[in-house]
Amino acid sequence: MSRERPFLPYGRQRIAREDVEAVVAVLESDFLTTGPAVTAFERAFAAAVGAPFAVSCSSGTAALHLALAALDIPAGAVCLVPALTFAATANVVRHCGGRVVLTDVDPHTGLMRPEDLEAAIARAGGGRIAAVLPVHYAGQPVPLAEIREMAMKRGAAVIEDACHALGTRFRDGSGEAVVGDGSRADLACFSFHPVKTIACGEGGMVTTADRSLAERIRRLRNHGIERDPARFVAPDAGRDPGPWYYEVQEPGFNYRLSDIHAALGCSQLRRLDRFVAERRRLVEVYDRLLAPLAPAVRPIGRVPGARPGWHLYVVQVAFERTGTDRATVMRRLRDRGIGTQVHYVPLHFHPLFRAGNPDLRLPGAEAFYARCLSLPLFVGMSEEDVERVVRDLAAALGIRG
Numbered sequence: 001m002s003r004e005r006p007f008l009p010y011g012r013q014r015i016a017r018e019d020v021e022a023v024v025a026v027l028e029s030d031f032l033t034t035g036p037a038v039t040a041f042e043r044a045f046a047a048a049v050g051a052p053f054a055v056s057c058s059s060g061t062a063a064l065h066l067a068l069a070a071l072d073i074p075a076g077a078v079c080l081v082p083a084l085t086f087a088a089t090a091n092v093v094r095h096c097g098g099r100v101v102l103t104d105v106d107p108h109t110g111l112m113r114p115e116d117l118e119a120a121i122a123r124a125g126g127g128r129i130a131a132v133l134p135v136h137y138a139g140q141p142v143p144l145a146e147i148r149e150m151a152m153k154r155g156a157a158v159i160e161d162a163c164h165a166l167g168t169r170f171r172d173g174s175g176e177a178v179v180g181d182g183s184r185a186d187l188a189c190f191s192f193h194p195v196k197t198i199a200c201g202e203g204g205m206v207t208t209a210d211r212s213l214a215e216r217i218r219r220l221r222n223h224g225i226e227r228d229p230a231r232f233v234a235p236d237a238g239r240d241p242g243p244w245y246y247e248v249q250e251p252g253f254n255y256r257l258s259d260i261h262a263a264l265g266c267s268q269l270r271r272l273d274r275f276v277a278e279r280r281r282l283v284e285v286y287d288r289l290l291a292p293l294a295p296a297v298r299p300i301g302r303v304p305g306a307r308p309g310w311h312l313y314v315v316q317v318a319f320e321r322t323g324t325d326r327a328t329v330m331r332r333l334r335d336r337g338i339g340t341q342v343h344y345v346p347l348h349f350h351p352l353f354r355a356g357n358p359d360l361r362l363p364g365a366e367a368f369y370a371r372c373l374s375l376p377l378f379v380g381m382s383e384e385d386v387e388r389v390v391r392d393l394a395a396a397l398g399i400r401g
């Protein structure tokens, strides 16, 4: 690759000197795993999204698994997951013994709508509904208040998959909210994979307004171990059990975040507002430069009144209008040093979720999938980089901007 045309991946981390120094400081300290950096990261994160409680863990997947495990769902209970998401959102349901029922999504935004939820509940056939796991796809917010109301009527919890949506703000009938602030859902889960808005390497966080859920998740992330004497339950624990004593109260996991990862996350979090602003600015540039490519290329539909912390820049391409196909376009762009991706192959197309429901059709998710393409979006891209992507996309499609 020439120096003038560095490869532009669809997403990547932005590491500054201060991030390196924060990690090195931990390496030179007494704690490598869960210690003061984890506590500092959790406090700063809770403050950043306005959540009463934040519990860190080793990935976004671990966050989803812990959130669902803390709800104690009955075996075979239905959990509703949009078809347009990463496998993790549905896999954790299987790990917790639940039944995944997929919902459709809006063909323009990729987001779960109340009517999609209603249709999936009808399809579920009357079983106990334990949880709804809506995904803030690309960083745009789902209509949480409506989804929560529908869930509450059926005694189901709402777990936001907020892995794309750190920093997303929105307004609804109850006023302003921030994704993960605990006001519109029981639990929210975040990922700090390097392509996400802030990076830990690997890392995740669960936020909630429910103290007992937060305590449960903290215990589950560390083998189900309880160290607080006030919460000991063994019959003889009341008689000064000794300084070494702890109780294993349930089968948990090792989903702890290390201090090394937390130091990076904490340092990155200090620049969250700048990262989000930068992503919004790049999205505006894309929107402006792509306008002449319509109707062959259009940005995905926008949620009115939302201020997303954009994770992905996704366009919908009418490939049939251009006489080419997505695989060819992606290969042409790669040859020009531009990485693209498809988010996502709908879950009902995968063998795991197709089994048992081979005839399921979800027209919104399928239409979205047929046309979507994620273009490079990361902090550190210049306006010229965006111009280059748009120019090369037009060339790869054989259309004129």
Ligand SMILES: Cc1ncc(COP(=O)(O)O)c(C=O)c1O
Pocket: 059, 060, 061, 062, 085, 086, 088, 089, 135, 161, 163, 164, 190, 191, 192, 193, 202, 203, 204
């Ligand atoms: C929507 C969604 N959910 C869950 C995850 C899982 O996060 P992690 O990779 O940190 O385990 C991801 C990550 O790609 C994601 O995009």
